[in-house]
Amino acid sequence: xxxxxxxxxxxxxxxxxxxxxxxxxxxxxxxGGPFDSDRAWPPEIQANIAAKYELDRxxxxxxxxxxxxxxxxxxxxxxxxLGRPVxxxxxxxxxxSIYLGFLALVFSMAVGIPLGAVxxxxxxxxxDHTAMFFAISGISLPSYLIASLLILVFALWLGWLxxxxxDEPGSWILPVVTLGWRPMAMLARFTRTSMLExxxxxxxxxxxxxxxxxxxxxxxxxxxNSLIPVVTLLGPIAANLVTGSFLVExxxxxxxxxxxxxxxxxxxxxxxVMGVTLVYGTILILSNLIVDLLYAWIDPRIRLND
Amino acid sequence: MINVPDSQIxxxxxxxxxxxxxxxxxxxxxxxxxxxxxxxxxxxSYEEQNISQKLESPSTxxxxxxxxxxxxxxxxxxxxxxxxxxxxxxxxxxxxxxxTLTGAVAGYLGGWVDHLLMRVVDVFYIFPSLLLxxxxxxxxxxxxxxxxxxxxxxxxxxxxRLVRGQVLxxxxxxxxxxxxxxGVSGFSIVFKHILPNLWGPIIVSLTMxxxxxxxxxxxxxxxxxxxxxxxxxxxxxxxxGFRAMRSFPHLIIYPGAILFxxxxxxxxxxDGLRDVLDPQGGGTIF
Numbered sequence: 158x159x160x161x162x163x164x165x166x167x168x169x170x171x172x173x174x175x176x177x178x179x180x181x182x183x184x185x186x187x188x189g190g191p192f193d194s195d196r197a198w199p200p201e202i203q204a205n206i207a208a209k210y211e212l213d214r215x216x217x218x219x220x221x222x223x224x225x226x227x228x229x230x231x232x233x234x235x236x237x238x239l240g241r242p243v244x245x246x247x248x249x250x251x252x253x254s255i256y257l258g259f260l261a262l263v264f265s266m267a268v269g270i271p272l273g274a275v276x277x278x279x280x281x282x283x284x285d286h287t288a289m290f291f292a293i294s295g296i297s298l299p300s301y302l303i304a305s306l307l308i309l310v311f312a313l314w315l316g317w318l319x320x321x322x323x324d325e326p327g328s329w330i331l332p333v334v335t336l337g338w339r340p341m342a343m344l345a346r347f348t349r350t351s352m353l354e355x356x357x358x359x360x361x362x363x364x365x366x367x368x369x370x371x372x373x374x375x376x377x378x379x380x381x382n383s384l385i386p387v388v389t390l391l392g393p394i395a396a397n398l399v400t401g402s403f404l405v406e407x408x409x410x411x412x413x414x415x416x417x418x419x420x421x422x423x424x425x426x427x428x429x430v431m432g433v434t435l436v437y438g439t440i441l442i443l444s445n446l447i448v449d450l451l452y453a454w455i456d457p458r459i460r461l462n463d
Numbered sequence: 464m465i466n467v468p469d470s471q472i473x474x475x476x477x478x479x480x481x482x483x484x485x486x487x488x489x490x491x492x493x494x495x496x497x498x499x500x501x502x503x504x505x506x507x508s509y510e511e512q513n514i515s516q517k518l519e520s521p522s523t524x525x526x527x528x529x530x531x532x533x534x535x536x537x538x539x540x541x542x543x544x545x546x547x548x549x550x551x552x553x554x555x556x557x558x559x560x561x562x563t564l565t566g567a568v569a570g571y572l573g574g575w576v577d578h579l580l581m582r583v584v585d586v587f588y589i590f591p592s593l594l595l596x597x598x599x600x601x602x603x604x605x606x607x608x609x610x611x612x613x614x615x616x617x618x619x620x621x622x623x624r625l626v627r628g629q630v631l632x633x634x635x636x637x638x639x640x641x642x643x644x645x646g647v648s649g650f651s652i653v654f655k656h657i658l659p660n661l662w663g664p665i666i667v668s669l670t671m672x673x674x675x676x677x678x679x680x681x682x683x684x685x686x687x688x689x690x691x692x693x694x695x696x697x698x699x700x701x702x703x704g705f706r707a708m709r710s711f712p713h714l715i716i717y718p719g720a721i722l723f724x725x726x727x728x729x730x731x732x733x734d735g736l737r738d739v740l741d742p743q744g745g746g747t748i749f
Contacts, residue, residue, distance in 0.1 A: 175586060180598060187601035297726035299678050299698075301685045302719045305705055309712055400593040404686060408705070419686055422597055434594065441591060 162450065169442045176438045177227075177431065178220065184427055185216045223431065232432040237424050243432035246417060251436065253323060254406070254413035258398045260329060261337035265394070269341040270384070273348025277383075278375045280353060288345065295342025300401055304335045304408045323411040332409045336401045340394040347390050351383040358382075385456045388448060395444035399437055474663075477739045484735025487728035494725060498544040539695045540718055546696035547722075550610055551677040555669055557615035562622025563658070563665070569623070570630030571653045581627070584620045592617035596679060600688050610689055614679050618672060625668055626661065633657045663740035670736055674729035681722065697722045 198206075207213040214222075226233060232243035269292075276288035298306075311331060312320035323329065355361065356379060364374045402415035410416075414433055421429035479485060569580040587595070596613045603609035630653070633639055642652050658665075677697070683689035684698025685705075692699065697718050704715030 176590060179586075179590065179595075183598040183602055187598075293727065293730050294723070297674075297730055298723055299681055299685070299701075299726075301682070301701055301705065302715075302723065305701070305708060305715050305719065309708060309715070313709055396591050400591060403593075404682065407686060419597070419688075422601065423687070437591065437594065 158450070158453065162446070165446050172442060173435065173438050177435060180431060180434045181220050181223065182216060184425070184430060233428040235426055235429045237421065237426040237429065243428050246429065247414065247432055247436055250412055250414040250417055253411060254402055254415055257332060257336060257405070257411065257413060258402060260333040261398055262340065262394070264333055264337035265340035265344055269344030270348050270387070273345040274352055274375060274380050276345065277349045277352035277356065289349070292342040292345040295338050300335055300339065300404050301408060303338050304405065307331045307335060321410045323409070332405050332411060336398060336405045339401065340397055343390060343394065344387065347387055348383060351386045352379055355379045355383040388452050388455060392445050392448045396441060399441060474739045478735055481735040481738065483731045487731040490724065490728045491732065494544055495548060497541050498548050536714065536717055539700060540721055543695040543697050543700050543718065544721070546607065546690055546694060547677050547680060550607065550614070550680040550696070551673040554611050554614045554618060554676040555672040557611060558618035558622050558672060559665070559669060561615070562619040563626050565619070566623040566626025567630050567653050567658060570627040571634065571649060584623050587617065587620045593679065593682065596683065597688055600683065605688060605691050607690065610680055610683065614676050618676060622668060625664065629661050629664060630657055633660065667733065667737045667740055670729060670733040674726050678726065
């Protein structure tokens with residue numbers, strides 16, 4: 158397992174490099190530059206700016222120099238927030254994003270898994286149908302609509318919760334629920350399917366014939382085993398939380414990294430886009446690795462070799 | 464008379480029994496009808512402004528109300544359906560063609576071709592799709608074509624993997640071996656024998672792809688990187704509605720509800736089709 162982990166980590170370096178290269182070249186190819194403004198600056202000033210940020214050099218030279226700086230732990234300074242290093246912006250905004258994502262993950266598991274388990278144990282009853290309608294609607298509603306509905310009902314009409322920002326715990330509820338809603342729905346559907354399969358196994362019949370109560374069988378025997386395939390879902394969920402955070406942080410005015418990403422792309426803030434992409438890439442690669450390790454650890458029948 | 468294979472008639476008969484899926488299909492046909500015949504079913508155009516009638520609540524004249532520029536919301540939703548559905552369908556078709564070709568070639572030829580193509584697919588796979596779409600949008604411009612290409616470039620890999628897997632399986636089947644023994648060329652085997660047998664899973668994946676593309680388009684438009692005004696898609700309408708929602712909730716509720724029911728219908732239709740066409744293809748979550 159250790160050699161597997163080391164190998165996977167070694168592969169992730171060229172993967173990140175590729176990701177960085179693609180992003181870098183796509184950004185430079187896109188029309189519009191970071192210092193375009195409505196008023197045309199004198200050519201000397203433009204040339205000076207281009208020279209300062211190496212924008213006048215060939216793209217591959219720029220990329221090589223950027224890689225050299227990254228290798229020294231320097232993500233350069235943002236164009237948009239002049240004088241502020243990207244590492245500092247990331248260090249300030251990443252904890253909020255991770256905290257938001259973590260709470261959303263906890264929410265989705267705490268609600269989604271029991272919902273799926275209950276639906277499966279009451280298959281084809283109104284409980285099952287209601288739970289699954291709930292889950293399908295979660296997959297059918299884009300996150301901005303969930304956000305709008307939640308803000309409309311709980312902030313504007315009922316006045317129970319603040320409509321935006323991220324300070325006291327009460328303000329966390331709406332963004333966390335918005336971000337966690339879709340993963341919650343995915344987990345509920347997947348848990349249900351997986352549980353129904355487990356219900357057909359011999360050992361479940363054995364548990365029943367031993368005289369165990371329905372609840373004991375569902376929660377102690379069936380749920381544990383049906384959660385094994387659910388672990389694989391954590392990979393897509395991590396990706397979902399990352400892209401979901403762009404929108405949630407924008408809508409709720411949360412000072413996280415996702416908000417920076419969209420803004421930086423629009424403003425052509427090359428260093429900031431590159432820095433944030435690199436961090437996201439690392440997070441996604443690591444979370445996929447953790448999911449695979451977790452899967453092998455939970456289910457000893459799985460052998461890691463590829 | 465058109466010769467419909469037996470299996471397709473059977474599939475249709477089984478499909479008809481699933482009421483929810485059938486209703487969903489009818490709903491989607493109706494929405495598509497509205498979108499196609501938009502000028503016939505609306506009184507106003509999507510860009511006709513009338514400042515003296517701005518931000519009206521639903522009434523007999525504008526039964527879904529008007530927006531901040533006095534444009535008729537119902538007309539904008541119908542024209543928005545055009546945009547959203549067109550992006551959903553054309554992106555899915557783009558992904559279908561590119562993905563099927565890549566998957567079929569990789570699966571049938573195997574060897575280094577397979578290896579090379581699958582590494583390309585892997586690259587696209589690890590790239591978070593919306594991140595890639597956002598960057599491609601910059602390059603391709605914020606028009607309809609830009610969106611279709613950007614989303615298509617992220618969507619085709621799933622299709623390629625699916626088709627490759629199916630082709631690999633089919634390659635071992637007796638009918639393919641028989642065709643090969645008869646001297647049929649590789650090209651004909653793939654396109655005349657294998658792919659026509661895969662129409663079930665392909666249609667199922669298409670019904671799963673379209674809504675996910677509609678969602679992605681509306682996401683991009685909502686964050687301001689998609690369709691630009693005065694054109695409307697369901698995402699841009701939701702974006703405009705979100706900003707005015709405090710005082711004028713109808714601006715977000717109507718486009719939101721239409722989008723929601725469309726997604727729901729695609730979901731039920733997809734489940735229904737999968738049950739009859741592709742029973743082994745487990746739970747797909749778009």
